[in-house]
Amino acid sequence: MPLDTSSYSLALLRLDGRRWNELRRLTAQISTQASADGSSYLEMGNTKVICTVSGPSEQKAAGSDRGERDKAGVRVEISVAGFSGVERKRRGRNDKRINEMATTISSAFQTNLFTNLFPHSTITLSLHLLSSDGSVLAALLNASTLALIDAGIPMKDYICACTAGSTSSYSSNDESADPLLDLNAQEELELPFLTVATLGGSDSVSVLVMETKVQVGRLEGMLAVGVDGCKQVREVLDEVVRERGSRILEGTKL
């Protein structure tokens, strides 16, 4: 029952009642699967993602000889559940978009993890998208961060991601467009948006993906809002990790 995006100007409320700078509800758990080396479950609004990490393990012999010898390689597999979207759709192994997301995630963590500590090995991230409602790449990145922390793989800082958009489409050429934080699927369909990930609370951007057209003048505002959102995401992720940590210390639950 949401209002059309064109009515944003009525009350500056978005389709789901958020204001321009509000994140959706972001919740996460870690160590959800006992059998994996590291695992996490993350929800950003209605986008739901599971991540499991296995490794660092010995590099598979032939074929997957991707990384250099003295570093660990980061392998990312993404599977999208058929029921994740509005329409049931099977995505093949060679879906270009999914492959691109996998490469993006892999290269982001390749530089963020201290891979040089694990030569001749592979870290495999297996991501499952259970429900998709926008900001998919951001959710995958956040879930991966948590799972990698759970697996105890040393890293420089959290990689925190979120999306940022703009309130009117490219072709409307609206100069007074406002930036928006954390888009849902409906907004992504209509509006220009980018996915940005930063290293922890700093302003250094580690991932920046934008597939839509937008006037360059609006980009700065979008980016600033996105980076700001990443900081909020970090707070949440940090909370989850710390809570888990304190529980382990209490010995209540491993």
Next chain:
Amino acid sequence: MDASLTPFIVLAPPVPVEPHFASPSPNPNEIERRHWAEKIFDHPPNSATGLKHKRGPFDKNRLSVTLYLHAEGSDVTRLLCRWMDPYQNPLYSSYGVHELCVRRQGSSLQFRRWNDNNSRPTSWMALFFKTFEKMVLFHAAFVALKFRCPLTISVDPEDHKISGEKLLFRGHIVDDGFEHVLAVFQDKKCHVIRLHASVRSGELKRCPIWTAFVSHESEDPEWICRRSGHRIWLRKLQPYVFCENYKKKRQIQKHGEFEIYFVEKRDADKFEYLFREDGEDDADSIIYVTPGVPVFITLTWFEVAPFVLSEKPAGTKAYPQGHYLVPDTNALLNALDLFEQTSAFYDVIILQTVLEELRNRSLPLYNRLIGLTKSEDKRFYVFFNDFRLETYIVREAGESINDRNDRAVRRAVKWYAEHLMQAVKAAGGRAKKTPAVVMLSDDKENLRKATRDGIEACNLTTYVSGLENADQLLDMISEAKEGRELRDAKVVENLYQEYFSVSKMMTGVKNGTLHQGIFNVSLYNYLEGSIHVPAFDKNLLILGRENINRAVQGDVVVIEVLPKDQWKEPSTKIIEEETLNKDENADAEDGEAVVTERERRALQEEVKKVHSKSIEGRPQPTARVVGVVKRNWRQYVGHVDESSVSQNAKQSRKQQTVFLIPMDKRIPKIRVRTRQAGEILGKRVLVTIDSWDRDSRYPVGHFVRSLGDLETKGAETEALLLEYDVQYRPFPKAVLDCLPAQGHDWIVPPSTDDPGWKDRRDLRDLQICSIDPIGCQDIDDALHARPLPNGNFEVGVHIADVSHFVKPNNAMDAEASIRGTTVYLVDKRIDMLPMLLGTDLCSLKPYVERYAFSAIWEITPDADIVNSEFTKSVIKSREAFSYEQAQIRIDDASQQDELTNAMRTLLMLSKKFKQKRMDAGALSLSSPEVRVEMESETSDPIDVKTKKHLDTMSLVEEFMLLANTSVAAKIYSAFPQTAMLRRHGAPPKTNFEELANQLKVKRGLELRVSSSKELADSLDSCVDPKEPFFNTLVRIMATRCMMSAEYFCSGTQTYPEFRHYGLASEIYTHFTSPIRRYADLVAHRQLAAAIDYEPLDASVRSKGKLEGVCKNINVRHRNAQQAGRASIEYYVGQALKGRIVEEEGFVMKVFSNGIVVFVPRFGIESLIRLRDLADVEPESEFDAENYVLRTKGSRVVEVGLFQKVVVRISDIKEESTGKRKVKLELVKTGGQ
């Protein structure tokens, strides 16, 4: 300092009318006399530290804040805030400083109003600052004023702190003979350090005295100087003083050092330590601000959403304390017209739930409602109840969505009422005076539940009855709801079949068992509809009321094809609703049958006839409507059927049901309940259809407004405009604001260095002239031709450069794209662009310089194009000819000047071009064109003339076609996906079947339609040596078989589909009339981009957007044509008023009970019915194969198709309808 951007402080007379603004550079004497507060912003601080803002640009220059001081110096200060609403009206709000508290929040100062009732401040306004320094100064000035205001009771300790600052030092000093407290603060975020002196003791304790910012100069070791144990000198310190009596001069030493005398020596030590370089261990806490620190976003904005609803809403009899209205969805659906009234319905709360439900039910109503919420004076507030915890409700199991929404509305109303009550109580008001929150609904169940829950609710009728002009308003309440309730009481058989369920229709359409299409009603027979569906070549027929099943012209319907034995021929009979059901009683609500006896008989006769000749007949598939996908009801113009108004009710105000006959014959009568029957009789009125239920023979609607008396020029013109959806309101201010500021004084800049001249070619020395109809003011094209040394000719077409004035994406562009085209009526022109542009600045008037867009060709004497180019230019037209003047000048051999010779060249070339076009298969079609001559004074029509064709007309036409075709090719090559083009599809052969057959049977002529060339040739051969007009008649009829040309975006069709059938051109666009057609304007922009004159705007580059534009202008174009024709038709009628003329006419169509005759002299086409032939309707025999109608008995006539007849033309006013009509009577067959 930019006064409008930054808050400033002003001293003003006691009664502020025009505030006195502090001048930016006051003279020294004045400085002395001015209040300290005025001087605060005189000297900009040494440093400027940007504050971080999260939001992007807000509106600038919209806010000012002024401080008013009581003139007698009693220090009573008020803060006045002035801001602009979205419509540029200033709004004011003012409070005394003693009433306000101030808090810093990030980059803003929040001003709050102390609320005694709950002992908590409530927010009034927030001022956002560009720089930290200005915020501090404003804050300190405000606090000082508040301290000094005699009305202040106490100053909250939180007030004089600026949150976010860290105290680095505090000590006592002696300053200008007083003892003060000196503190050093540093902001935690932007690290600015400031010294702040305040009163140490007494009533004014902590009142700020001065403040000074410490910036990069403090790095200089000489900045701070310890003179003695107690004294410290600071260089270049710039204190801002907040006190009248404090003389900072007394502290300033001869070289400008500022002396600080510390009461205690250790304070001086500490202070020195803080700033000395050797205080290294403190370095972390002190970060000096240096200029040039990157500033994130530095903009000021202001956020006070002004209240929408008024504080004291109007009351009614039922709610004397005042009330806010909360309509539910069906109240809005039934009576949005009511809400648009200016006499009542103010202070309305629109709930989000309702808004969304309305959007799903009716988009036009939704848009109207959004318009209302934006209107300032109606005070409609949208409350987002689903986004609020207190008012959000979850749909329960088994609850329908409608019930859930109704419950949400009730919940919101209840919450609102409680919320108001609490607020009033908290403010100390009396509960009795609290405005009521009233739910408006027409849903009985909803009302019942509301009463049960103790919610104020009432239905529309009851509510409106309590208003002042109840009678007028009551009429506007939709009939639908009430009527249904009434009928529930009686047992009524349903007249029409029920529609299929949506899912059944959708599955049916998918399976191919049902079909979807747009329902069209025959112009001659209101009981016959046709529909084109993709599955059939031929249109499907829908015969009779039952099969039409409540579909109205234009609706998107789903149909079921009837079995083959029920297929029929299209009707050969004229059936008009007016005559058939003339005496029906509008009030009859029971015992109504869907098909009246007369209708049944009318149809039966036909069936019989079809049966008798089923062998030779060509039955068409028939169908029946099983559901309506989308109603395309709009507002209809019509008049009240006089016969349906009861005589005694004409004067009384008793409510009664009347019939409204729409102007459009294809729309059924509308049943309207009204109390003003007597008043609206004989007027043109606007009505809307509300519903058409199964148990009602006619749709039910309600009266919207009256346009004026029938047959008055104003009313009829407005009726036409409404009927064809022409936007005729004056241009709004936003559009006029886009015009050049110089107005009519605008000229082409004299200096060629001006940016307007950039990339423009100077063609002012060319002999250019324009040729247009007489009296043309919006001249969009001009021509020139000159011989070249090589024997070829240079020919130029110059088009008004509208795109220079109308930039994409501004209000004017938006308005023009909606209007799409200029509409020409006989006595009126409804412009697409404001007059200033259309008739002056863009118009290529003679003797003045104008911007133009030129297409220039080199053409051989055989009319072959050697090369072509396009350029923006500046031209000066030498003369504006009318077609006639130009023709005379060309024909006059004595005229041998350059201009005339150029025109002769053009004429010679144009004839060759035309010949080439004809050889390629271009059609010369025809439509009846007449011109109405008006009396110049009264503009009453006096005569009708057929248009003459002159050579000069085709001269202009040929070159315009040439320009259009070459531009089309150019923009298509530059933008293959998004070029704005125009195509004319080849008509399907079946369209011509009827005409070809008629020609064959009647004249033995053959019509070949396989290509446009074939068609053109065969049309040429359709001549009757005895009757020169016969050829034109055939052409007119052939034109009606054609498809209509349309604009499209090149990416949506394949290249072969681009073809313009009529012009036999591969590619075509409209380029030559940008003043009056939006498509041309788009083509201009694209051409400008194609020649690298300017970049293409994003909106013209997007295929989706362009498709939207094309769709709109196609509709507008068609409507404009129809409106123009209807206007001519009306004026022809007026010109013939009271005259009786005998004229020749031709039979265009033969029915079994009448003929259609076309009179070329007046361009009128009208029916002659059999029963009009004689007093007693003669018996007739209709030979459908030979298109001959023979009558026997009272009058013996034999008429066939294409036959020449003589008719007597007169006008009659039909008593039953009050409508003036042209009436034709058959005088004799054959020529005069």
